[in-house]
Amino acid sequence: MSSDPGASARSNLERARRSVQQIHEAAVRHRDPVLHDLADEISEIAMMLGHDAGPVQEWRPCPVCGAQPGAHCINMPGHEMVDDMHPERTRL
Template sequence: MRDVHRAAIRHRDDSLHQAAVEISRMARELGHDPGSIEDWRACPVCGAEPGASCIRVPGHDMVGGMHPERTRE
């Protein structure tokens, strides 16, 4: 999933991000662990790459060291 999200970033293709989210959701429903979402999804607020930590951005709260928007599907 990390590779798909990186390709989505490189090609600026949100449909690839959405496909990766859908695949991960299906994997979770089938009992597989796709890992934590921040491991395979870039942050839409600060642009942190998959697996990287979020950085503070004025006007955006962080919860548990990351932006809540990053963990929403």
């Protein structure tokens, strides 16, 4: 029986991603921008440590169209969208 030495690290990283997503979901539910900021800070620290923070961009407000966390971006003239989001929203 062989074991994967990276399995534990991947499992822990996935747990961290789910936790950050749950913080964003709580922020949407409670309309608390501080929780969004804290989740973003955790994601930035993870990226500085070389870990993928996961797809959390939909939980950020959009600086282009003003879409609130958890809501889709709104198509605006003169602004391109990638995968139905403004690229500015996807940058940490």
